Amino acid sequence: MKGTQHPTGRRGRGPGRVLSLLLALVATIGLTSTAAFAAAGHKDTFSAEKPRPAAGPMDTVAAMQPSWNLGNTLDAIPDETSWGNPPVTKALFDTLRSQGFRSVRIPVTWTDHQSSTAPYTIDAAWMNRVKQVVDWALADGLRVVINVHHDSWQWIANMPTDHDNVLARFKATWTQIAATFRDSPQTLLFESNNEPQFNNTTDAQGIQYNSELNTAFHTVVRQSGGNNATRLLLLPTLHTNAGQEFLDTLVSEMTSLNDANLVATVHYYGWYPFSVNVAGGTTFDATAQKDMTDSFARIRNTLTSKGIPVYLGEYGLLSYPDHNHPPRVERGEALKYFEQFGYEARAAGVTTALWDPGTFAFLDRSTLRWTDPALINQIKSSWTTRSGTASSDRVFLAKSGPITARTLTLNPNGTGFRGLWQGGTALVQGRDYTVSGNRLTLTAAALTRLAGNRDYGVNATIEARFSRGLPWKIHVTTYDTPVLSNATGGTSGLTIPTQFRGDQLATMEARYADGGNAGPVDWSSYQEFNESFSPDYPGNALLLTPKFVNALRDNAQATLTFHFWSGATVTYRVTKSGTSVTGTVG
Template sequence: MLGLLLALVTMIGVTSTAALAAPAHQGSPPTRLALAASPMDTVAAMQPSWNMGNTLDAIPDETSWGNPAATKALFDTIKSQGFRSVRIPVTWTDHQSASAPYTIDAAWMNRVKQVVDWALADGLYVVLNVHHDSWQWIATMPTDHDGVLARFKATWTQIAATFKDSPRSLLLESNNEPQFNNTTDAQGIQYNDELNTAFHSVVRQSGGNNATRLLVLPTLHTNSGQTFLDALAANMKSFNDGNLVVTVHYYGYYPFSVNVAGGTQFDATSQKDMTDHFARIRATFTSKGIPVYNGEYGLLGYPDSNHPSRIERGEALKFYEQFGYEARTARVTTALWDPGTWAYLNRTTLQWSDPALFAAIRSSWTARSGTASSDRIFLAKSSAITARTLTLNPNGRTFRGLWQGSTRLAQGKDYTVSGNQLTLTAAALTRLAGKRAYGTNATVEARYSGGLPWKIYVTTYDRPVLSDATGSTSGLTIPTQYRGDQLATMEATYADGSNAGPVNWSPYQEFNVSFSPDYSGNGLLLTSDFLNALRDNTQATLVFHFWSGATVTYRVTKNAGSVTGTVD
């Protein structure tokens, strides 16, 4: 029954049997972890968790998606940064025969075991799974039911045999983001139940520590909708097995997560989407003693050092701050999805690409931090400076004041506080703006009684200036003087009021998909995806919205393969 106590309280060490050449760490035995008394406590001890994304799950090989091969030093770093567990996604497809008996290459299996053993040796819990196979061949189950089921069982039979004697700090996860071609949700749930059942049976019958190892079961799509949670709960109940863990993923309210349909802010709608996600999990599982591992979280396409930031930094920080709080409240263990070098941890230097962002994420694991309605105060260079007001969001903390570096600003003179309304005076802003060069002139911090301070960037701007341009449907770069401002979103419509562009359900197109700013190059790109979706010989009206509140209207017309753009 669910909630059954784990039979073992310590785990058996194992020495790596990897056949590949290994560094000096190869012989290090796994650190012996004492398992907690219950699955809930064990999964709680795994918080926080980190995904080694786009590495062993890359297609076709480990380094195919731009990350270097994993090393023992990588896990040393992860452990030193406060993570207690890692999820190691693995795609098996290109290292396995596509026909019976579906043999996995010995070299690949040995490499996977080598990497898993490195993480275990650092005293980290590990979650190992079947990853992009989910859409490569498992998704064809509706039209190849028996073949997919046979291959799935064969895959897990081989994985289970390899890891049956590994410490029980290794968890096995059935299938990443289960999905099935051309099916309804009801049909998909049936297929997912069947695969989870097969996974459970194969692993439990393989012996060794697999008899009682914690097994991680996903909902359909790893979606936290109530229908999917209820279906998994019923499926799990049929196993009469207390050593099971639920997994779901969370990437936020979609329009905000990718910046589409005007979802530029972590507003009430985005916040409710998050609180509802955790409320359903708590009511369905954790309040009943059933552990939940949020196996991936983050914002889609953020951060990405290869492209302009599609989400304003302060809004992203609010997302991560609340996510940590909601997860703690719901007693859910969370695993940051890290696609690698261009996002969070640079896998070559083993340094955080954005240390301040990671500091905010790390802080969210244990504490709340106060925020404000914005992290920027925009001052138009062409206008006189006036007082500006932000709304403080203390998040249970007490506002302590404003600082510029080590200098505390004077309340009453530099700023006033009325309730949660923080007003910076015109005199203080004039001093902070200095010579009023375009861009950030000064940074002040709103400090609270705990957590991290909230940075406020005093920024000088003027309304951006766009110029006429010509190009082709392969891409149109609009000469743009940003003049200290930052692009928030783009609205595109035709004269008849219909939406223009690949997003046909909203006039607000997707950032970095339909359009993308080039701040350093003084350009604004309209992508081929956007231009090819436009009607021929029909003018589209674009309204560019900037974070200062400024807007600029622009007209674009496509004629066969050529495109012209004019300022309104």
């Protein structure tokens, strides 16, 4: 389970080879050497009493790429297995190391293992368990980040109304963590606080509270001595948001602390409407792309170009993937997001940590296998190179009509288009497809052959291959407009019998006759996928959730428009009367 995210901002090569590639990459943009570090204007504050680590902070953070989060585990509430993941084993870190990861972030929630009153003692058993897990990761040669995680909203958020007690508890927590790990190697890093947030405050007020905590964290750790005297410390912005105001404030904090062994940390979960599929944000469109490029431009211009290392402690899409529910972000659109994210991070010289909540997302903690190999392969590929994509990963052919040529727009992303393949067989340019600029057209003859007997669903999958990176899969899909039926339900939701007929749901729009938005999202007519509505493909149904139906006005008919990926739309009417809900077609 992810903590609250501010809406504006979740190989086969040996380690020497990967590290050399990474260092070569960032060196080309002038970010890795200590000479470049100093030349960029960052004051070198090392003294005779504080020897410089073998590598400078920029080098060390660069060597942490790529990174991974042990999410929903030691940060779970109240215990390690409470959120569905098995206990951590050393084999997990063995797997991560073998998969090319060079560091791990181990989020830790201390609240339920700590006295809530002074002296705020942390349970010895819990501290020992955290240390055991950290030591396993360190023993695998991984760099490790530990922090104070969901405590951010459990008690730290009360700082505006309970300032002195929160500050005292925060200091006591870090005093105990610092003492336990005082002699751990410098490959262990500390992070002040996850996604800092404060109840009932403006951003300006929150920035001040966050600065106070970051300063207290720095003081406590540095005064604890041992390896903590020069250990790299991660300081978050408010909300770990990469907005300009938050970044500028963090730079000021770091300057005032006069300590070269500091690292900035932010998170990135994408343009919010796209990340959760709300307000019509179904595609990784120009707006979503600009949000990403602007975020990394700010990070580069404000931090990395000036010699301040950045560890992007969490990235992904909110609630994606979640193999317990239908995907709220279409597969091809998600692949485009992760492909560009990897590129933007590399160009900005940023180390990135994939947020992985566990078994139902990326790495199955029980089997230690990736739940979606193709998705993780796209993420891995983005660490080192770009891949070509296209405007869609599907070509929809209506079964009720004749097959005609279809055109997609290629996005080469700096690569060269090399052709189309079906398995090991190359399609023939001119006969099966044509290319004009970046417009790829599949001929009617080729589509007729690929569609075969035209059963509903995916009939064939072909690949667009490029000069480097991964191929782009295109699924030739037969469909007809879905058919919905009348239904009755109640405050527990409405199940609408649905014949999907090969199509897939993109989003749902809901309005009242007066033009007002219907449903819990009152700022857009397009409701949130899986929160207000959800397709049940195996069950041949569309589900309107309790959250949606209970947000409807009583005795006011709402018109729903279901938008499908083929471009088809279906209109449906829903009325709530007391505890009864009825749905009718058209």
